[in-house]
Every structure is written in C-alpha cells, then in structure tokens.
Amino acid sequence: MTTLGTRRPVSGLVEGPRGHRGWVRPVIYAVLVVLALVWVVPLAWAVATSLKPDAETTIAPVSWFGSEVTLDAYRVALEQGEILKWYFNSLLTTSLITAGTIVTASLAAFAFSRMRFRGRDLLMWMVLAGLIVPFQALIVPLFTQMTAFGLADTYWGIVLPQLASPIAVLVFKRAFDAVPRELEESALVDGASMWRIYWLIWMPLSRATIAAVGIFTFVIAWNTFFWPFVVTSAGSLFTIPVGLANVQTSYGALYAQQMALAVLGALPLLIAFLLFQRQIVQGIANTGLKG
C-alpha cells in the first residue's frame, strides 16, 4: 500500500555533483507557487463574487472586492431551500451506493480470492470486461429498464445501477490475495464457515482497503451527474450536481447567487477533503493504481 505524504522528499532528481543546487530549488518553488495560485484562482474568484452585492458583480473592469462584503447571496440561496434538499438527496444516495458497493464487491472478491468454484474464471473475465463498459453508452437502455421497473424518479432508480463496481471487486481481490493463507486454514480447522472467515478475519484486516474503496466510491458517486440527471425529473429528488445544473439557465438567478450556490455545492466534499486530505488522496491513488 502506497502512502503519500511522507515528509522526506522522494525526489525524481537527485542533485548532481555539478552544483545545480543553488538556483534549481527556488525556481521549482517559484514555478509551483505560481501554478498553484493559478489553480486556486477560479475557486477564489467564485467565492469573491459570491460575497459581493449582486448589482456589482457585472461591472467591468472587474475587481476582487465589492463595496461591501455581504452574505446576501448565500442567504437567498439557502432561503429558497432547494440546496438543502439537494444535500440530503446526495447524502442519502451516495451513502447507499458506497455501502452497497463495499458489501457486494468485497463479498464477490472474497469468493474469487478464497474459494474454488465452477465458473470462477468465467465470472472473473466478466468482471474484467465490466471495467471496459462505458456506462454513458448504456443510458438509453438503462432508462427504459428503470421505467419498466417503475423505478424512474425514485431513489432506488438513482442508486441501483451504480452499485456494481468491477473496479472495487478487483481492488478487494488484490487486498484479499495478500492475506496469508495460514489465517484461513487455521480458522477452517477450528470449524469456521467461510462467512465467519470473511466477516471476522478478512474484513477487519482490510480496513485500509475498505476505506480506500469507500472514499473512492463516495467521491465519484457524490459527483455523478449524468445518470441522476436522466433518471430523475422531479425537483424533490435532485442531487447536488443535478440541482446546480439548472441554476445556470433559470432566469432570475444573478451571478452572486449563482456563485453562492456553486460554493455551497462544492462545500461538503471540499470540507471533507480539507479534513481528510491524506486519506482521500491515498484512497483514490490506491484504487486507481490497483484497479
């Protein structure tokens, strides 16, 4: 398991003996600082806009500060009440997806890793094939299917198609493969069922993997736009990405309010990211590398 964020610089370039040292490091810092600032500007500008009075957002030339700092835009955005609904819907669907993915994928991965059964190879190939399937191309048949099941415009409609994650299966399998056989064998000798071995030994040992898969799935599911957009049209079911997509074109929403909504929409994961930076980055990197 790779850990990012170790203090000592693991450099790709060790200083040569010819004394490049002197100017190389500061230059690198300078370049990085400039680029980091460039990267931060869009978000910062959004925040700056959201704190201005609406009438002042469209004056040119632009300035970073208005005549006053006001939270009016946020007040209006929250008063309209929609974004709180979106928070709730996002939290509900994303939690269900994350939990469901972890459970189904780890169960299947355990079987692949620890059991022999007929058709194992075939099923494994199916999982690998599933990695390549572009979800976006299946929107039309999935929608008619959901409608036929009566699940269009429901939470389950949003959640179900996002539960089967081949990449999660592969990541879990890799992690499970690494656990020593002896643990399993001694448990079997003690008369344990495969279920108990899974639940009481493998899963606790794979906490880090569970976290990685969970974080990866959570971030991706939280930010998913296309499928919830297609399968729901009732405003009461909008998740954050879907709800915010309407903001741009609905008349009456002025720019400070638009940016306030954008900031509010970004806030949950941004806060989570600031608090759990290391875990999130590791979770995503490890799942990406292993998968």
Next chain:
Amino acid sequence: MQGARRGLTRREALIGGTALGAAAALGIATTGSPFGGATQTVTFWHLFGGGDGERLTEILADIDAENPDSDVRQLILQWGNPYYTKLALAAVGGSPPDVAVVHATRLPSFAPAGLLEELTPELLAPHGLTEDQFLEKPWKSCQSGGRQYAIPLDTHPFVLYYNTDLVEQAGLLGGDGKLRPLDGPSALLDACEAVKEETGKTGLVFETRGVTPWRVFLTLYTQLGGPPILEEGGSRIGLDDETAIQALEWMAQPNARGVGGPDVDYQGSVAFFSNQSAAFALNGEWEVTTYQAMDLPFGMRTVPTIFDRPATQADSHTFVIPRDPDRSPERLDAALAFISRLINKGLDWAKGGHVPAYRKIFESDAYRELTPQSDYAAAVDDLVFDPLAWYSGSGSNLEYNAGSALSPVVTGTLRPEQGLRTFRDYLDRMSKTPKPV
C-alpha cells in the same frame, strides 16, 4: 482471545449503528422523497422554477387557504425537454398527474396522440371556463384538430426592454416618459446609434447562445409576411428563403454597425442590460421582476413593427388534464375546479410579467394599472407562435438548433445565406423523421 472479544463488541456496536442507519436510509429510499409526491387529491405538475416558481407556490398556498375542499400537491420538474419527456412517459404509462402545465406550442406532442382529456363545453361551463371568457388567440392555440384540449393561463410575448436613463440621454424618450415609437426598418438601429454616440453604451443586446436568435427571427419573418415555416405537423417545409434572408440581414445589422451586444448566454444578456451596459434588450417579459428588484430605471413595450405588419413571438402557458382511465368523475371535477381557481389568480401571476388570457383580469383596472406590464399588453393582438410540429415549441429541439444555426449570423461570423442553409438542413432532416408520438 479476551482482547479479540472486546474488539468484537466495539465493532458490533459500530456495525449495529451503521445497520440502523442503513435501515433508515433504505426505509426512506423505498417510501420516496420526504419532500413531496405523496398521495393527494389533485396532482399538479409544472416546470416553473426561479421567480415564477415562487410566485406559483404562493398562489397555490392562497388557493388552499381560501378553499377548504382544495388539496393540491404540486410537483416541480426541470424546465424544457426533461419536463415534457416525463409528462409524456407518465401519460403513456397510465399514471399522469391530474393537471399539468403545457406550453401551447407543445400540444402537438400530446393532443394528437390521445394523451389528453378533451375539454368539452359541458365539462367547462360549470366552472366558468367558456370561450368568451378568454382572449381569442390564446384560446384558439389550445385547440388541436378542432377540439379543445387546454385552458390558457397567459401569453408571454417577446418584448423590447429599454433603459430609460440611457434612452433619455439619446433624446428618445417621449413626453409621457415612455419610449417614442421606433417602427420601420431603420428606426431601432438609428436609435441604437444615437445611444452609442451620446452615452457610449451598447445599443441592443439579446441572448445569442441559446434560443433567442430564433425568436427574433420568427418575429421579423412574420412581420415581413413570410409564409408559415412548417406545415402538416412539421412534415412539410414552407419556409420562404427570400423573406428569411431579409429578416436575417436585419439581425446582422446591430453588430455590423457596432451597436450590438456581445456573444452571450441568457444570464449574460440579462446581466448586460441590468448593469446598464445596453440601452435596449430583446427578451421575454418574464425578467420584469428581476429588473424591478434591482431598481433599474427601465421600461418595456411591444417589439417595434420593423417591417410590414406588427408581430411578436410568443407562447402560452396552458393547463391540460392528461387522460387517465382510472380517474373518477369527482377527481376530474376537482381538477377543473382547481384550474378555474388558478385562472382567477391571474392578476398575481401577471405581476411576474405574463399577460393574462382571462378576459376578466386582462380587462380589469387592476391589470391596466400594472406598469410596465400594461405597456406591452397590446402584444396579444399580434402574436406569432412557434410553428406546430412535434419537434417544435418552447424549449424544443427546433428552438435550440435554430438558435444555434442563426446565432453566427447575428454575431457576424456567418452570412445570412450560410446560417439559413444550416437551419434548412436541420428542418429537412426533422421533417423526414417519422413522428414518435
């Protein structure tokens, strides 16, 4: 083993708590959103968000308060195609709402397919919803194949907004504080140039990255007396190229003369006018409350008659009752009663800029006194709706593709002939596509 058991207990607690939470989540997920959509007496679907949505919600609250037998549950869906797709699906699937809002120009996707209840005089009369109670054009637009399928709530025409301060500086304000008439092919363009000279501001701005170029085009094309663009439900093209080119050439003028606005999306066009960068704006009337809320000095009037006859693009919000074989006569009656109550709230609705279709309100003093709404009320005489076709109408495929095709003509990137050709190609394709409904 002792240590392991203790760990298990902690873990069990954690898992138990998660399981409870999951059960709660599953419960909510299965029973549906706690925010709406439970069983109710009259179900009402509409697509009004933003300011209109708030206004309508208030009106519904008033209706429920004033009528003890009224129990309405509204469902707000996303404006545009998602709404119509969902409505069509619900109607076909057999579980539609009792009342739904449908743009008059979108009726061809529903009425001919038998998805709507026919609103016969026998049904309507007991609720006071008879033909003579409504303005003629909106009422007629609710018909299909000679039968009535909808009740019009309003018309929302295209209008000309003007900034009274800038316009005054350019000497274009009449004695009554309103814009002087600007009819004729060059009047509006000259006015724009006057504004540019006196104030340095842009003359005319409108959304170019969206559907507005189509609406401007349709207005001018009709003013030139062009033949109907589509016929036979969209399977035949009647567009006259010469007339179209004339209209497009006018549309290219503001930019060519340096008095036009930037290539901008809808919000941008609203902002350009609201921050007083432009003296004139072409848009639907629904932005009136936005500008009023900013204390912008502005006025509104009907689109000038630039060419031969007055015309202005518009559409109507109407109420339909989707067909539901399981709906009881009592429920149908409740639906009609609800529609009648909504119609009678037309004055509140008109404050949002729309022109009421109900005569009693349209002709009332209270409405006449609403400014600037009453300044463009005369537009109802010269409305032109989008051509009737299954792929046409407000927020439809046609509006977006037409807007996309004609926008480069406005910005001067393409010549009128080129934009027209792209538009024609699109119409060609669509007219040959079999009707899905």
Next chain:
Amino acid sequence: MATATEPLTRVAARTRARRIRDPRTGRAALLFTAPFFVLFVLFLFWPVLSALRTSLFDDSLVGSATWVGLENYAELLDDPNFWASMWHTAFFTLLSVPPLVVLPLALALLVSRVGRLQWLFRLAFFAPYVLPVSVVVLIWNWLYQPGFGLINSYLTSLGLAEVNWLGQPVVAMVSIVIATVWWTFGFNFVLYLAGLQEIPRELYEAAATDGATPGQQLRRITVPLLSSTIVLVTTLQVIASLKVFDQIYLLQLGTPGPENSTRPAIQYIYEAGFTQYRIGYASAMSFVFFVVVVAVAILSIWLVRRAGTRTVVSS
C-alpha cells in the same frame, strides 16, 4: 516440540479441512458472488443486450415499436450529425489527453522535489477534483463571460482583444478542455506522485555517485520505472475522454455548440433518445459507440502489455 504423532494430526487436520471445505465453498461461493453479479447482470450486462435488441426496432419512448431490422444502422451510417458528434468526441480526446498525461507528470516531478510544502501543492492541484461538474461549469462559464468575465476583463486591461471563449468553433472546444484539465488534473497527479514514491531513493543515490546528471537520472531511472504508471494514466484518460458528456453539455447549455461544433457522441445519443423520443435509433448509436470505445480500450490494453515488455527488455 515435535512428537511422533504431530505430523499425522496435521495431515489429518488438513484432509479434514479439505473435505469440509469443498462442498461448503461450492454453495458459499454462490451466496458470496450473487449480490454483485445480480446487479452486474441487471445493470451492466443486460442493458447492452437490450440496446442491441431495441436497435432493431423503430421504438419510441412514448409510443410503440415496429420492427425495422438494420435500418437504424443504415440511417446512422448516413447521418452527418452522428459522425460529426463522433468526431467531436475524438477531437476532445485528442485535445485533452496530452495535457492530462504530461502536465500532471511534470508537476508531480516538481512537487516530489519539494519537502515541506508538498501537502500544500497537493491540496491546490487536487482540490478541483472533488468538485461536481455543475460547480466546475458554473465557475468556468462565469470566468469565460464576455465583458465582465475575469479572463476577458484581464485581457482588455492588458490591451488585448476579448476572446469569445465559448461561442466560437474550435475555441469553444479548447475552452472546454482547459476547464476539464483544471478539474480532473488532480487524479492523474496523485497517481504519478504515488508512482514516484515507489521508486527507491537508493537508485538515484547510486546513479549520482556514478556521476549521472539529473537529466540522465530522469531518463534512465524515473521514466522507465514510471512507465507503467504513465501508460495506466494514458489508458484511463483516453477512455474517460471518450465518454465525455457532462461538461460539454452544460458549458454549451444543452445546445449543439457554436456552428454545431461541440456536441459529443453521447449528447447526440441522449438527444435522439430523450428529446426526439427515438429509442430505437438511440440504441443503435449507443451500440456502435459502445463497440468503438471497447475497441479503443482493448487496443490500449494491448499497447500497455507491449510497452511493458519493451520496457523490461530495454532496461
């Protein structure tokens, strides 16, 4: 403490375990894999077959279906809009993959040289990745505005002309790519960082003592050892770019784009199915698109394998 009887009991235990295990694993395996595969078949496998079936009909979202055989496929072969949209997807991919493969690598190399502030740079570059596409679009649409948008405002204050970022063909796609790079940069960036961290420091130190310059070290150590990560990033990025829909659809407000120049394949499929109600035709296009993406993916994986063996051979 081995006794004479131990080996026997151990053997007996193993045999017992094996006998007990086999029948149980058979049934248990079913239970373990069932949840995943039920979902998998229902929502990944079945839709592919369903699309194939529907594509043979003239099916409407709200109406009935009539058999048309391969007519939908014939139509899409002739449909200039479909091929234009496929090209737009390909164009987007061509524009977005190089910067998203190379830039994160360059920055990861730089950042890995920095000691104390690494977390800060990681934060700055990765943060946009956790934003939903709608937020990204709101922000960039606002940045790109003519007149009072930040970018054009700075351009005019420098005496340059404004750019019509989203309203001009080609420029519009470039603007979309810029927003995409800003947004998804972080993912590849952390993959590279992780890959770099796995290269043992000793290799560099040994090379340095042998007199290798930083440039040589980069070429001979870093890149070869990072090659599998580079290839992984490239493959993932190509596949992700081919599936583009969200940001193009939203930045162009659901329209086909300036002079119909930005609409990607997925959007055209979406429009055919949901605004024109033509499910049959949309299914046919979905299937063709699906085949193309799978082909590209398999090709990439094959190239991965080849690149891997070549690296082993060369180093």
